[in-house]
Amino acid sequence: MVVLSVPAEVTVILLDIEGTTTPIAFVKDILFPYVKENVKEYLQTHWGEEECQEDVSLLRKQAEEDSHLDGAVPIPAASGNGADDLQWMIQAVVDNVCWQMSLDRKTTALKQLQGHMWRAAFKAGHMKAEFFEDVVPAVRKWREAGMKVYVYSSGSVEAQKLLFGHSTEGDILELVDGHFDTKIGHKVESESYRKIASSIGCSTNNILFLTDVSREASAAEEAGVHVAVVVRPGNAGLTDDEKTHFSLITSFSELYLPSSA
Ligand SMILES: CSCCC(=O)C(=O)COP(=O)(O)O
Ligand SMILES: [Mg+2]
DSSP states (O other): OEEEOTTOOOOOOOOOBBTTTBHHHHHIIIHHHHHHHHHHHHHHTTTTTTHHHHHHHHOOOOHHHHTTTTTOOOOOOOOHHHHHHHHHHHHHHHHHHHHHHHHHHOOHHHHHHHHHHHHHHTTTTTTTTTOTTHHHHHHHHHHHHTEEEEEOOOOOOOOOHHHHHTTBBOOOGGGSSSSTTTTTTOTOOHHHHHHHHHHHTTTTTEEEEEEEOHHHHHHHHHTTTEEEOOTTTTOOOOOOOHHHEEEESSSSSGEOOOOOO
16 A cells, blocks of 8 residues: 655644545535525525525625626626516526536635535435545544644535534544635635634644645645645546646555654
């Protein structure tokens, strides 16, 4: 087995979700279709609720910022003119959400609504999050060795907690010391990793970030974070340069912690 030695200065392991702890197929074939298929009904049912109105306001603000983009779908402000107006507005939100999802956008507005929609499905037991089989045993081992384990995903913190709280491995939320999402910044921006280190109370070089996306790995690396790119079935391929530049692992069991020897 290939082994990647974790530098002695690392005290925090920061985990991406999609393509790292969890198969991309679970996100693309289960989580995302659930949103596309149910968003209209969800909006119709929850429209009058404060949380839903906050989600719509955030989506509208995002739509304004996106107005220069090709194919962008605007969300009009409510005119208050009866049922037809409401249905028209709901349809605009549905179209906007579907447009964003067709581009796999990681906006906070989209991720917040998705998280709220998944909540009902997870809590009712209709969905269980999949984790690669090496994840839970490795995370337990790291924690026993004194490592802190954090999650940084484009999925909202609420959605992350749903996944870890309702997984095929049971409720594994207690294995995570904390969560970060795009509210701290985007995963392809190095400043996000500096902010995460500062929020945890460590230096960037105390963190090892595991991700499947090389642009995220580069951003983290630029901030001084140690990175390993995780190669899982179904993940996007890497270029030859990326394969040479980054440390690669195919399973969390390939990480060797000197402190756990
Ligand atoms: C709480 S994870 C849901 C997956 C998701 O919405 C997503 O965008 C995955 O992004 P990641 O940063 O985990 O690759
Ligand atoms: Mg990922």
